[in-house]
Amino acid sequence: MSEGFVGAAGDADQDAEQLHDVMALATAHIGAVVVDRARLRRAQRRHRVAEGGVAAGVLSVALVAATVVMQGGGGAGKAPGGGPGPTQVSQSPTAVASSAPSAAKVVAPVAVTVYDSADGLEGSDEVKRLLNGTGAWETNQYCQDRATYHGVPKSTGLIFDLGAATSIGEVTVSVGVPGADLEMWTADGSDTALPGIRPNQPPAGFTKVAGAADVGTTVVLSPAHPVTTRYVLVWFTGTIPAVPNPNKAIICAHGDGHLYGDSITAVRFARG
């Protein structure tokens, strides 16, 4: 059929029909899209706001600077793989936020890996710096307020390795840009190996133990009861806010002028 269109010109109707066939073949691999209910609800809310004549400058909230809370010290560990492991440095007590649990209750993770329910590459270059307090983990930046992989909404975050099964009462997470939804999932207490990535799914054997919507720059995720686990997943599961530092290299077709993403700037695990 392609030869027909590319070859000698036929009459116009025949050409048109052949072009349609070529277009059908060229787009045969294109699938449907999935719409995310949370995004639709947000679109609905934005619509209502616009209808109500209220200025839609809500996103300026997103420009609030990130507050970096130092993580608690104590303990030392190495990242798996023998690399230069994130050595834990004891923090002076003044560096710890006033609401911090006492140093004795703080559990320092020994390693962290990206779990983005896709390929595990999101922000993986920088993530090690989170553990020793020298940097933050940032998500990719997206054209819409939801992380996606091949067009399918995904959740994205980090699995912290506590070194051994430990009873955790709460996790305090410092977030770069307010407005995200965060969830805390934990592995079964008997799990001793980092789970592999399952596309578009949480890691095998993990269960959700806490969650918070539309969080500020610091959120405390508290399971109903302390959970004994070696691995804790903290991830962005819903809509993500507009970032104050959009990557100029990313050009979006629909261009609402914003790029969306977030970051985790610190975490603190408290024994339960």
Place this chain on the structure above:
Amino acid sequence: MGHDTTERLRSFEEFVAARSQSLMRTAYLLVGTRESAEDLVQSALEKTFPRWSRVRRMDSPEAYVRRIVVNNAHAAWRSAKQLPTVALPTGPDSAAASVPGCGDHAEGVTLRDSLLRALDELPHGMRTIVVLRYWEELSVQEVADVQRCSIGNVKSQAARGLERLRELMAADARSE
């Protein structure tokens, strides 16, 4: 959520399940990459949902969404001189240089590249008219409505676009 909202959401999701592939294929022909196409369609669907109670009663809700897709594409073309497009391989290596491992048939991939390269050569307005007329198979009048231009303009652009595509793809085939 109230009952009405839930019902509306369900009906909208049914529409998306049934029609979004068709919208995606059109958007893909307009902008040339799956990512940009997805972006156009998602954005159009989000604009549609708040008005769904009204749109669903239209003769063709899909036409409503498609018009937003086309308008969004034009807006994007205006704001960025060119949409980001993947560097399509040219010349004799094109089949080999196609994305591996996606299970696409090699001949289909080569033909797709050739079509997208040729579409990229067309002015945006002509490309849109060609896609709406020959892919969507809209009538000349319908294309004129979407593009807000005259019937005569649609006819001449469609005919010239078709001829131009045929020439470009024939030249492409000869060079391989």
